[in-house]
Amino acid sequence: xxxxxxxxxxxxxxxxxKMILNRELQPGERINxxxxxxxxxxxxxxxxxxxxxxxxxxxxxxxxxxxxYVTTLSKQDAFEIYTLRALLEGEAAQLALLHxxxxxxIKLEELIDQFYHAMVDQDxxxxxxxxxxxxxxxxxxxxxxxxxxxHKHLDxxxxxxxxxxxxxxxxxxxxxxxxxxxxxxxxxxxDCTVIEEAFSEHYNATLKDLTQIALITDTD
Numbered sequence: 001x002x003x004x005x006x007x008x009x010x011x012x013x014x015x016x017x018k019m020i021l022n023r024e025l026q027p028g029e030r031i032n033x034x035x036x037x038x039x040x041x042x043x044x045x046x047x048x049x050x051x052x053x054x055x056x057x058x059x060x061x062x063x064x065x066x067x068x069y070v071t072t073l074s075k076q077d078a079f080e081i082y083t084l085r086a087l088l089e090g091e092a093a094q095l096a097l098l099h100x101x102x103x104x105x106i107k108l109e110e111l112i113d114q115f116y117h118a119m120v121d122q123d124x125x126x127x128x129x130x131x132x133x134x135x136x137x138x139x140x141x142x143x144x145x146x147x148x149x150x151h152k153h154l155d156x157x158x159x160x161x162x163x164x165x166x167x168x169x170x171x172x173x174x175x176x177x178x179x180x181x182x183x184x185x186x187x188x189x190x191d192c193t194v195i196e197e198a199f200s201e202h203y204n205a206t207l208k209d210l211t212q213i214a215l216i217t218d219t220d
Contacts (some may be wrong), residue, residue: 111130
């Protein structure tokens with residue numbers, strides 16, 4: 001594996017991030033820096049820097065006397081992530097009405113189609129990517145930079161939670177295409193009330209599904 005020395009820590013973070021998202025590294029699993037450095041054939045320095053980046057994303061935790069390990073997302077985490085996303089996206093979608101063009105709607109339709117094909121192919125990583133891109137496309141159209149940055153910070157945690165559920169409750173995935181079409185139809189109404197209600201319901205329903213299944217812990 002050849003890594004660019006100029007962006008070594010970023011490249012290492014991408015590798016470890018993918019290991020977490022595809023479940024090669026399991027929630028709660030300890031990350032041994034020496035073993036990871038040996039596996040990637042690099043020194044420990046870039047590993048440490050990469051882990052700091054992933055810690056900022058919420059994918060790993062580092063605790064004194066415990067070491068570094070993959071974050072186990074709790075029910076409280078799910079509540080905070082999805083209620084915050086509902087608030088951010090509900091507002092962003094209304095702001096986006098001023099800027100959304102037909103090309104944006106075409107892109108959203110294409111992402112729904114890509115998600116469907118990824119579902120048929122059982123490509124969970126691609127499903128998560130399409131899901132994140134769908135929502136980020138809407139948020140980006142708000143042109144509200146601070147809102148966009150806060151929303152983007154949650155992407156990896158949402159992706160990790162999506163894959164956790166998709167791996168163990170595959171029927172949940174089938175709802176995503178239908179739910180995204182509901183959001184797209186709401187945007188096309190150009191009605192702020194309809195849009196706000198659609199996004200609120202979308203995330204409330206997602207949160208309800210998550211808290212009803214025993215895939216995430218009650219506490220951190």
